[in-house]
Amino acid sequence: MKNNKTFEGLQRFPLLQSIPDEQLQWLSEHLEIAEIPKGGYLFERGSPIDHLMLIFEGDFELYLMQNNSRKAFGRLQKHDISGLLPFSRAKEASGFAIAVTPGTVGKLHRNHLKELIRRHYELTEVLVHEMNNRIRNITHIEVQNEKLIALGKLSAGLAHELNNPASAMxxxxxxxxxxxxxxxxxxxxxxxxxxxxxxxxxxxxxxxxxxxxxxxxxxxxxxxxxxxxxxxxxxxxxxxxxxxxxxxxxxxxxxxxxxxxxxxxxxxxxxxxxxxxxxxxxxxxxxxxxxxxASSRIETLVQSVKTYSYMDQSLDFQLLDIHQGIQSTLNVLNHKIGKVGHEVTTQFDQNLPKIKGLPGELNQVWTNLIDNAIDALPDKGGKLTIWTKGRGNFAYVYIQDNGHGIPEEHANRIFEPFFTTKEVGKGTGLGLDVTQKIIKQHNGQVKVTSRPGETVFEVCLPIGQNSEEENT
Known part of the structure; x- marks a missing residue:
């Protein structure tokens, strides 16, 4: 594809129609044109994100690997813009893009981005806007995916826990x-x-x-x-x-x-x-x-689910007992804890007052932290300890496991979105990111200390205030 043909192709991109011709001309002169055959990869998981990519022709399926199976999460089609965008901090691809039809792609290497940003304002503005849209869309997809994974774990646990007493009956x-x-x-x-x-x-x-x-x-x-x-x-x-x-x-x-x-x-x-x-x-x-x-066990499980999900209750900020939420979460996750004989110890401060919070969201916090702690436990001799205490105007929740610990090089990244140390398909890397966002929504903090054999997540929540009160 010659430069003039590339230039004409760029003019047909809906996102670029307001861009001055001299900027599109500069872009056409610096693009590398790649032909992708049907079944070929535009990028693969782990490959470096080094190019801005403009799809001139073709249809690409985007997918992730989860539990050793392929999960589609979108498509790149003709006139879409993807890859490295101005000011993006993405380093490597988290998924795959495979050509459903033969494709033609223009690639701009990251070495040209500084010149683009410095000299071509309108083009930069469009690309940054597209990056914001992409982040918002991907985050929405991944958050929904994280919720589905959590729902799957909850459903599997309930099916297992309900089956035992039902069979006994x-x-x-x-x-x-x-x-x-x-x-x-x-x-x-x-x-x-x-x-x-x-x-x-x-x-x-x-x-x-x-x-x-x-x-x-x-x-x-x-x-x-x-x-x-x-x-x-x-x-x-x-x-x-x-x-x-x-x-x-x-x-x-x-x-x-x-x-x-x-x-x-x-x-x-x-x-x-x-x-x-x-x-x-x-x-x-x-x-x-x-x-x-057996009937009582089923009744307890049903009550735990109602407490966990706060069915028939307000979804707004309300006074709540965090111990009740933690205990209902443990009941729901009992199938993971009990099947290998892990030891669970709870030490709740009975003098801890109720806090104002969003019960459903906080239960998601306890689920993420406890589920991660269970996954980190050793195969034998696993110990999970949860304790609470009040200090001044704050309630503290500690979740400790005796697992392998968090490597030092990962300690500062575990709360980053999409960062995960789990195997492919075992996690989206959003659990702790969602946890941190929910805690911040409650004007609280979450932090972690870790060494081999002892990892402790500390959640700090204010007593008697919430984000609504802060804004009034």
């Missing part, structure tokens, strides 16, 4: 149904029992005492010893299904003294149906208790 309900099927046959033996009211009251008292007790967890050796004792005791008794009862009796920690006490209250022929009736009642009680605990 299904198993317990099936067990209870099967258990109740056998009651009619045993009922025949129960109604034949002949005993006085005192004995019945004593059996009932004994059984409910057992139900109310909270037995300690037995070791495998203790369980085996108890089983052997019960089998030995039953060997001298002419009872039906006596050996089938032993595992159930061990579960409720019946010993031979308990059995001897019940037997002493009854006739010999009544002991077997009474013992089975006791075990059936305790089995029913345990199964119903399991269902209740």
């Amino acid at each position: 299904v198993r317990s309900a099936a067990l209870l149904q099967q258990h109740l099927m056998g009651l009619p046959a045993d009922f025949k033996q129960v109604i034949k029992i002949k005993t006085d009211d005192d004995a019945i009251d004593e059996v009932n008292r004994f059984m409910y005492q057992k139900l109310e007790e909270k037995p300690t967890e037995l070791t495998l050796l203790e369980k085996n010893t108890l089983e052997d004792d019960l089998y030995d005791w039953f060997s001298d008794c002419s009872l039906d299904d006596k050996y089938d009862l032993v595992p159930l009796l061990v579960e409720y920690q019946f010993n031979t003294e308990d059995l001897q006490f019940v037997k002493s209250l009854l006739r010999e022929e009544d002991f077997n149906p009474v013992l089975k009736w006791i075990v059936q009642n305790m089995t029913t009680h345990k199964t119903v208790t399991d269902i209740k605990e």
Whole structure:
């Protein structure tokens, strides 16, 4: 493409139609023209951003790699301007641009930018304006992407956490149904029992005492010893299904003294149906208790989600308990914490007053910081510690992990937008940038200190004020 043809091509760019001809002529003389075949790359992730690029012909798909899969986030088409723009601080590409159709691209090397800025005001003004639009559009896309990633983590966690108690309820309900099927046959033996009211009251008292007790967890050796004792005791008794009862009796920690006490209250022929009736009642009680605990777990999770998202509540600044937000965040992220046995410790200052803030946004802060801390924990022996304290007119939240730490060369960049040390597809580099923006919105500060085995994020928030009050 000759200079005059390049000049004519530049005149067709909508963004350049108000630019004086002598400036377009200068641009055409300094452009390098590149032909990109279909399937070729205009740029790749990690490649240096050294050229202003003007698309004369072609269609390019922009995409990022996330979780080893390709995620499209835009296109460059004919008459678009991209690449290095005046005053841009971008150093390397964070994504890829692949040609969907053959393309023709004009490239201006960064060595010419100083002359462009110094001599060609109108062209510089248009390019700077385009850079601002690009930053705004990319930031919007990435922020939305960050929210979708957070939503995906939340959904995966909830699905995992809800599945466990739901499955437990299904198993317990099936067990209870099967258990109740056998009651009619045993009922025949129960109604034949002949005993006085005192004995019945004593059996009932004994059984409910057992139900109310909270037995300690037995070791495998203790369980085996108890089983052997019960089998030995039953060997001298002419009872039906006596050996089938032993595992159930061990579960409720019946010993031979308990059995001897019940037997002493009854006739010999009544002991077997009474013992089975006791075990059936305790089995029913345990199964119903399991269902209740599973239902309670689901209720807690649902309440945590409502607290986390502040459903049915105002989205404006309001008085809030930061401990409640942190705890609900821990509940939501419990699947990541518990599946590998990390140790979590919370030390909340109970005298810390409520603060004024945006609850949903602050919960996003706790999610970003806690999620990053969990990712940094070692595979074994991971410890996450969260504590709060009040000092003067400020509330402090500390989130500490015993992970590998933040390298010194990265410590000053972790709050920069798009900067991430995670693997490709594991992070957008916006989590801490969003965190810092939210904290600043609350007139607070966030900082980090790190060394191998100890990384601490400190969030400082003012008590009793917010950005709205600052502006009035």
